[in-house]
Amino acid sequence: MQxxxxxxxxxxxxxxxxxxxxxxxxxxxxxxxxxxxxxxxxELPAADHINQQQGFAxxxxxxxxxxxxxxxxSFTTMPLDCEVVSIEYKINFLRPAVGERFVAxxxxxxxxxxxxxxxxxxxxVTNGAEQTVAVMLATMAVVKAPA
Amino acid sequence: MQxxxxxxxxxxxxxxxxxxxxxxxxxxxxxxxxxxxxxxxxELPAADHINQQQGFAxxxxxxxxxxxxxxxxSFTTMPLDCEVVSIEYKINFLRPAVGERFVAxxxxxxxxxxxxxxxxxxxxVTNGAEQTVAVMLATMAVVKAPA
Amino acid sequence: MQxxxxxxxxxxxxxxxxxxxxxxxxxxxxxxxxxxxxxxxxELPAADHINQQQGFAxxxxxxxxxxxxxxxxSFTTMPLDCEVVSIEYKINFLRPAVGERFVAxxxxxxxxxxxxxxxxxxxxVTNGAEQTVAVMLATMAVVKAPA
Amino acid sequence: MQxxxxxxxxxxxxxxxxxxxxxxxxxxxxxxxxxxxxxxxxELPAADHINQQQGFAxxxxxxxxxxxxxxxxSFTTMPLDCEVVSIEYKINFLRPAVGERFVAxxxxxxxxxxxxxxxxxxxxVTNGAEQTVAVMLATMAVVKAPA
Numbered sequence: 001m002q003x004x005x006x007x008x009x010x011x012x013x014x015x016x017x018x019x020x021x022x023x024x025x026x027x028x029x030x031x032x033x034x035x036x037x038x039x040x041x042x043e044l045p046a047a048d049h050i051n052q053q054q055g056f057a058x059x060x061x062x063x064x065x066x067x068x069x070x071x072x073x074s075f076t077t078m079p080l081d082c083e084v085v086s087i088e089y090k091i092n093f094l095r096p097a098v099g100e101r102f103v104a105x106x107x108x109x110x111x112x113x114x115x116x117x118x119x120x121x122x123x124x125v126t127n128g129a130e131q132t133v134a135v136m137l138a139t140m141a142v143v144k145a146p147a
Numbered sequence: 148m149q150x151x152x153x154x155x156x157x158x159x160x161x162x163x164x165x166x167x168x169x170x171x172x173x174x175x176x177x178x179x180x181x182x183x184x185x186x187x188x189x190e191l192p193a194a195d196h197i198n199q200q201q202g203f204a205x206x207x208x209x210x211x212x213x214x215x216x217x218x219x220x221s222f223t224t225m226p227l228d229c230e231v232v233s234i235e236y237k238i239n240f241l242r243p244a245v246g247e248r249f250v251a252x253x254x255x256x257x258x259x260x261x262x263x264x265x266x267x268x269x270x271x272v273t274n275g276a277e278q279t280v281a282v283m284l285a286t287m288a289v290v291k292a293p294a
Numbered sequence: 295m296q297x298x299x300x301x302x303x304x305x306x307x308x309x310x311x312x313x314x315x316x317x318x319x320x321x322x323x324x325x326x327x328x329x330x331x332x333x334x335x336x337e338l339p340a341a342d343h344i345n346q347q348q349g350f351a352x353x354x355x356x357x358x359x360x361x362x363x364x365x366x367x368s369f370t371t372m373p374l375d376c377e378v379v380s381i382e383y384k385i386n387f388l389r390p391a392v393g394e395r396f397v398a399x400x401x402x403x404x405x406x407x408x409x410x411x412x413x414x415x416x417x418x419v420t421n422g423a424e425q426t427v428a429v430m431l432a433t434m435a436v437v438k439a440p441a
Numbered sequence: 442m443q444x445x446x447x448x449x450x451x452x453x454x455x456x457x458x459x460x461x462x463x464x465x466x467x468x469x470x471x472x473x474x475x476x477x478x479x480x481x482x483x484e485l486p487a488a489d490h491i492n493q494q495q496g497f498a499x500x501x502x503x504x505x506x507x508x509x510x511x512x513x514x515s516f517t518t519m520p521l522d523c524e525v526v527s528i529e530y531k532i533n534f535l536r537p538a539v540g541e542r543f544v545a546x547x548x549x550x551x552x553x554x555x556x557x558x559x560x561x562x563x564x565x566v567t568n569g570a571e572q573t574v575a576v577m578l579a580t581m582a583v584v585k586a587p588a
Contacts, residue, residue: 024205027174027196049174058171059233060211067207086206087556088580090237090384090431090531092411094404109429110388114555115528115582117386119429135403135413137384137431139529139580141556234409235433237384237531237578239558241551256576257535261408262381262435264533266576282550282560284531284578286382286433288409318499321468321490343468352465353527354508358501380500384531 007037010080015040015072018083022068030065032072038108040072045101057097059134062104062122066091066136069106070118074140077111083145084116089138097133099124106136116140154184157227162187162219165230169215177212179219185255187219192248204244206281209251209269213238213283216253217265221287224258230292231263236285244280246271253283263287301331304374309334309366312377316362324359326366332402334366339395351391353428356398356416360385360430363400364412368434371405377439378410383432391427393418400430410434448478451521456481456513459524463509471506473513479549481513486542498538500575503545503563507532507577510547511559515581518552524586525557530579538574540565547577557581 012035019032028050033041042065052058075084106120118138123130159182166179175197180188189212199205222231253267265285270277306329313326322344327335336359346352369378400414412432417424453476460473469491474482483506493499516525547561559579564571
């Protein structure tokens with residue numbers, strides 16, 4: 001995990017602009033909650049349009065915010081002219097995603113010039129109490145951003 | 148992979164009812180294309196509301212339909228009074244998800260009484276030509292359905 | 295992660311007997327270093343017979359001790375008449391495994407009656423300093439031990 | 442999967458020299474059985490010194506030969522001055538590894554200039570009959586070989 005030093009405002013702006021350009025995040029209702037060096041949080045309120053057949057938040061939606069949190073966490077450790085793309089991820093679902101809202105926390109395990117490794121979890125929040133519903137281990141590629 | 152014998156119509160009905168109850172699948176625009184013994188296909192048209200920042204389909208959305216295809220493929224090999232839940236999955240992204248539509252193909256690798264293993268891929272279809280954009284290896288739990 | 299309460303001596307004995315019965319662990323030179331509730335450490339000295347082509351410890355050997363550490367960590371949270379088998383694991387290699395010895399640390403993320411999830415890492419130790427060389431996310435099945 | 446064209450003898454020689462330099466493979470008793478374009482097989486006879494506590498081949502040993510088969514399969518698709526290192530892999534164990542010998546089959550799913558994706562399985566062979574005991578999905582990095 002990265003030391004919690006100050007984040008370059010240009011990098012935070014880059015992360016926020018990239019997130020804002022993801023229509024899929026708007027569709028599910030996710031928002032970028034916090035951006036720190038090597039650590040990003042994404043929040044998602046429970047909602048009727050993102051559920052699986054039992055009325056809980058869909059595992060794929062949980063995977064979506066956690067992959068993004070891990071990807072943007074990696075993004076914060078890269079040069080400004082780079083982008084991150086997910087090479088792969090693995091997610092374990094620990095419990096049904098039941099709660100008022102879900103918080104995906106991604107953090108960089110190993111920054112890198114070409115490949116970064118990140119880990120994270122999603123917690124379900126109910127009455128202020130948190131319970132972990134999923135954990136992830138992910139690999140990100142660092143690529144030059146198109147000019 | 149399962150032999151392509153005839154599927155019990157009651158099992159196909161169970162799979163279709165479960166899929167229809169997933170609001171998240173409606174939200175992204177996915178539909179259940181085919182249900183065969185041990186093999187399920189889910190289709191997703193490209194659309195403006197499911198994209199990442201570069202205007203391609205979001206990896207998390209691709210993961211969502213592939214996880215569902217793997218899960219329902221496992222579902223077809225279980226007794227009628229059971230349900231399937233995803234324990235975990237791993238997905239590798241091979242190329243940007245660019246195409247007119249995406250087809251997720253899940254198939255059971257190893258059916259089981261309590262745990263099933265499934266594999267699958269998502270192809271992007273453009274002018275009738277297919278290109279694989281993601282592959283998955285997933286583990287599903289078989290649980291008794293609530294009465 | 296499990297609270298660090300006292301471990302039932304019968305469970306520690308069960309873990310140590312199972313580890314001692316693994317000829318593969320003797321072959322590579324691994325030993326069971328510590329067994330606590332929900333957390334197990336396995337040590338492996340660097341040695342000429344467990345290397346890959348560049349003369350570093352083989353990734354597969356690193357995976358072997360980490361899978362075992364995660365498995366036995368899960369083992370400590372189960373009833374005495376159960377056994378653990380690995381359903382699957384994912385391992386990321388962060389750096390070449392260079393050091394005097396390697397310590398695999400597994401801990402239970404989510405204990406369970408039929409399925410447990412565990413996480414862990416391997417550190418390389420050189421002159422008392424540690425560097426993480428691999429991380430794992432694993433799923434274990436709990437099965438009744440044969441009488 | 443790669444088309445089965447003829448393999449450059451210099452690449453096969455490079456693969457065989459690299460495998461021969463892995464002391465860990467000698468320790469477990471594995472041998473390189475076949476090297477084709479994008480596809481490699483490694484064989485491992487059942488033996489008393491590579492077992493887990495129930496007397497079957499250790500899952501970590503099965504993972505070791507399958508990771509190597511996937512890695513060398515990727516190796517065959519790269520320029521001669523490159524090397525492959527495992528970024529990560531995920532393995533699912535389908536059945537206890539019981540048999541006279543085990544064959545790990547790796548094949549390239551997606552070759553690449555910097556990252557390659559490979560898949561494979563291990564079959565247990567008994568009286569000429571094969572049964573799949575494990576499947577893998579792996580990511581390899583392509584790196585310049587040291588001169």
